[in-house]
Amino acid sequence: MSGLSISALHAAHGHTTVLRDLELRVPNGALACVLGPSGCGKSTLLRIIAGFHRPASGTVTVGGRTLNDDHTQVPAERRRIGCVPQDGALFPHLSVAANVGFGLPRAERRERVAEMLDLVGLNGLADRHPHQLSGGQQQRIALARALAPRPELLLLDEPFAALDAALRAELRTEVATTLRRAGATAVLVTHDVDEALAFADLIAVMRDGRIVQCDAPHALYHRPADTGVARTLGEANLVPAKLAADHAITAFGELPLTDGASDTDEDAVVLLRPHQLRLSTTSGPHTVEARVVNSGFRGHDYRLELAPDPRHELATPLIAYTPADAPPPTGETLHIAAHGTVHPLAPDQVPPDQVPNSATA
């Protein structure tokens, strides 16, 4: 198979286990994103794929070539995997052209450097040195440098984190377009969900050293595997429910299940995204009464935090978004209705070796 394939990967820093039994597959030509909080091991994963860190066990293959298994550890320089680190890591002593041409054979250098500078739109800067570039320019050059030797796989480690918000949004779209145009397979690591959603064809959510779910952004948003993934992808209202054949019975009435059917479990938690909640001043058949606790203006809408009537036994607060033209004042009591489909969530899975000792003893 082509693309990136990782299985049964374990890794440690000294005595600390960082990755456990990690599985990940990225098809050829896909832009994948590893999303997770800092400290979850996503940078280590990237460093293992790049060949900078040696895993304890497991296999890594790229384009059908085995890069890591029990017998193999292909050195970084023979992996044909490009890297764009967070700070760009441009060579400070070399010009932009020399940076981009660093990984190229001498004969190809001139032509390919010009091509790559064109690709990132910086062909006027060939003779500059890194310290004469802005942060965004530095990252573009780092990208051009990494793409120049036509790597089979490109790794990006929070490449936009050091940039300001506007530039970050602009650059990530631009980089995604550039990578698609170049037909590259890429893995981007980030803790920023907006970045992941905007960039990736495929998002792998990582927690405690393993990939908990890997799917297309849309699927992941609507069908998260567990409450943790649900929260990672965006704000989530977790509502207790009783599941029936094709619907869930909640405080908001019967709501259809996203996937149609379920294993009629007794009790469950279902996901209601904030935009699925509608607010009204009047009560209806399946509305929940709630008081506005906090409201924040976000330009295109308001974000409300609501305290539901305690008899519904709902978690506080409920989050809802409401159009900007009619902000309800804080303290007002509203009635909430839910619409759309709901998705039942499994509770967060705790890895067996992270269960506190008292439980296993």
Add this chain to the structure above:
Amino acid sequence: MSVVPRSVRRIMAVLASAAASSLVLTACGSGSTASGSGGGSLKGQSITLYSGQHQQTVATLVKDFQSRTGIEVNVRSGDEAELANQILQEGPASPADVFFAENPPALTTLEEKGLLAKVGSSTLAAVPSGDSSAKGDWVGVSAREAVLAYNNGKLSAAQAPASVKDLASAAWKGKLGIAPSETDFAPIVTRMIKSDGEAATKSWLAGLKANGKVYDSNEDLVAAINRGEVEGGLIDHYYWYRLRDEQGASGIHSALAYFKPGDPGSLVDVSGAGILAKSKHQAAAQAFLTYLTSKPAQTIIATSHSYEYPLAAGVQNTKVSRPLKDAGAVVPASDLGDGKQALQLLQSVGLLS
């Protein structure tokens, strides 16, 4: 920037004493005509000499020896103590064939470790027997005499003490200079222990310590006496002569006084040479020692800038005001041993660390 040893300490002392004049080193007299020992079959051989002795004098001696015998001598000049330590570390693999030391303790140390070969009997016979090792492991080549140098602006010749023991008396409080870390100092202590016993020597040393200002080297001390920093001090005679060369007669404000013959302070200290037991050039090395005690070599020593006494009969150092025989009977060098007892005494009173 380097960590500097006693060798540099000497440089500094010398430099410090030399601020007022300059000196041109003249080549040592080399007009001797007498033939040295034959070396016909040894011609073309080469030996390595570790020399802690006066460099220019050794260079003149080596040149003369080479022209007489055809034996090449590679000279490694250095501080005698450092060279002795080097030989000790080198052990049996030492490239040295001959070690030429300034004072007996270095040679005696090597002798005690069994590192020296016997010197040929004819060579030993060329100098008075008391000036060589009793076991015949090294031969005396030249000598220097312990004296009292005094500032003649502050002290007259008549006031100079007859015995080194007087220096511990209250009369010398604050006026005395000593350099106890010099290798020349311990032999006086050794003799005092032999003549007066350890307890008396210890109280004498305590007296010196109470009276004296401690200098790091003889060069330092003689310069301090000359400029009047202290009134007098114990040195080897040649330091004063070298200072006189250095300062010129007009810069000299000091003179030498001698302790009475037989006094522990009236000490003749020998500079000798020995052959390494593991040397692969025993014959050539023996030839070199034979040469050192021969008349031509002794004449070079007698006329050189080093101001040492030659030891061979019939050769006199005319540049030094008092002949060696005036010092009286010389205590055999081997009686002085390796000086360990004296050293421990010096350390116990705190004159040495």
Add this chain to the structure above:
Amino acid sequence: MLPLAAGLVALLVACPLVFLGLQAGQSGWATAARLLRRPLIGTLLWHTVSLTVMVTAATLVLGFGAAYLVERADIPARRAWTVALAMPLAVPEFVHGYCWVSLFPSVQGYWGAVLVMTSSLYPLVFLPVAATLRRSDAAAEEVARSLGHGRWATLWRVTLPQTRPALAGGALLVSLYLLGEYGAFAMLRFTTFATAIYTEYETAFDTESASVLTLVLVALALLVVCLDARAARRGRVVREGGTARPCAPQPLGRWKALATAALASVTAVTLGVPVYALVYWTARGNSSTLPSTSILSATAATLGYALAAATLATAAAVPVALYAWRRATRLARAVERAVFLTRALPGIAVALAVVFFAIRYAPAAYQQPPMLVVGYAVLFFPLALTAVRASLAQVPHGVEDAARSLGVRPLAVLARVTLPLILPGLGAAFAMVALTASTELTATLLLRPTGTETLATQFWAYTTDLSWGAAAPYAAVMTALSIPAVVLLTRRTLGTPRTPKGVR
């Protein structure tokens, strides 16, 4: 590869410590106890400790003060002052010592030693501090001012802490140097613990006892190294990105004249005195009938050995510094720190260790030129390591990984990325070792090939025979040879003055 190379170098540099351990091990506890109970030992230990503390403190004050004035104040001719303030490094310490004692005989004892050692060692603090001040960002000091701190409070609470790693590094070199120093103190009639060690070597010919005493120095050095590690850790400056904005010089107003006068008097004391004495010597020494070929060959030998030693020591420092920089493990740091211990050893101990190992394990090289070069490299390795380490700390992490991911082999990465980036550090290391090796004497006497004379050994040969007139040119040539090295060192350490970039 790298751990192996670093390990080998560390092993080689640790040779003297192994030698001391072996020798001291033969003497036993009873002897050790007897040695350490001697009446003078305690006094000498106190001398060493009190002098080390005092001189280190004085060099910190002087080095920081001078660096602050040339980097932060509107003193006229700041570049010229910088070179002048670094220049005492070019004067061998026995020249420093001689000049003072010959011109001012009363300069002796504790305070004499403090004066002379401070004026010859303060550039070891001045240079790294000036380099740090030059590189540091103006923002921190400006923020302090905006928070209502005056100039003095800013200096004390912001500028000074920023230079803490540089101060710690300089203090480390100064204090280790003082622990093992002997000759310069002997001249100033000040005895230290090293005196006791030399007594054992040179009066008692007792290597074992000398080694026991030397281990006491090693223990002191260990203490110094640990203190330094703590100080440097607490003051580690973390700043990402290489685009610091240089600080504008502070107008001193009416204090300007006073500050300039202070710099002038420091230079007069630390540089003027030796230069005066050298000129005096050379003028007095023209009566000597020195064969000019001998000074030429001694100069050639000195240069050859100093350059070879500088090359070797710098090359050897690279794997150790790289290893510690890449790994940053406890072990790597420990190895890196351990090599500093040799800096506190008396030269004779290091030289005898080289003799001991060379004649046993490399008899073919014994007393051959490579042995002297290796000896110098062992002696001065810490100087090279300090410089290489400092410049590696400036290299952004990740560039090596980025280079390898572009398909470039590790050795090529070293050649094309890492080494070019630490070139200033390599230059500083090279200059520092060359400078120091060209005036070395003890090890030279013990390790040189028989018959080889360097400027230092010739100088020693003449001066021990009181022929100081003949010796004068050797001292002058030694000092003159050191000047380019000091200029190089100054340039390499400080870098060329930067112009504000980006915002223009």
